[in-house]
Amino acid sequence: MFKTVATKSGSVAARAENILGRRVGAMSMSTGVKDETQSGHKDVTTNIKSSHNENVIWSDALLTREERQNYLKSKHVGATLWVTGLSGSGKSTVGAALEHKLLEAGDNIRFGLNAGLGFSAEDREENLRRIGEVAALFADSGVIAITSFISPYKRSREKAREIHERMGVPFFEVFADVPLEVAESRDPKGLYKKARAGEIKNFTGIDDPYEAPDAPELVLPTHQLSVEESCEKTIAFLKEKGIIKA
DSSP: OEEEEOOOOOOOHHHHHHHHHHHHHHHHHHHOOOGGGOOSSTTSOOOEEOSSOTTOEEOOOSSOHHHHHHHHTOSBOOEEEEEEOOTTSSHHHHHHHHHHHHOOOEEOGGGTTTTTOOSSHHHHHHHHHHHHHHHHHHHHTTOEEEEEOOOOOHHHHHHHHHHHHHHTOOEEEEEEOOOHHHHHHHOTTSHHHHHHTTSSSSOBTTTBOOOOOSSOSEEEOTTTSOHHHHHHHHHHHHHHTTSBOO
């Protein structure tokens, strides 16, 4: 489950136009980019080539992250909450409730962006890589991105963190921590039952491992906390980190 939370705002286009001259001047002094290294609009820096394809070139925005958030008049700054845990650990329940408390809406990402991916190890890795990239872009725009995925392997979660660190965007690993027997007793989708019967292979917690986080920023023992308490604990954490403005 992938959700985003943002406050409503008016158009920033007019305001961006008002500061265009100042930003272009700042870019020309700070980047030292030569004319021949740019393509497209003359006022947008486009000299950063992709490592996997030199014909894919990054284009800077005309607004900084701070300016964008200021114009959105948001009561929070952008960040990603990466909620990980076993199937049945309460990830999506807490994520949906938190979204409701914070504000807006989102969709299940496997119905759209990742619809063509299955559940092989390779597809799982690609699924989470895409989620990490998209979450970072949302967070960079001033949105709080809430991702609720099993994401069972440490390396996948670390790659997601690295994407955010590369962009200078806050990333918080949230561990929905419950014993396997509790998660299996809940079994909201009947998946554990199918896995035990051999109908589902490579199911996390049964015949495929779940690698618990070593040092998550936040732990939610959802078998001990109510949904409301989990949300309150998360919101308090975001306020403490300066993501939600008190």
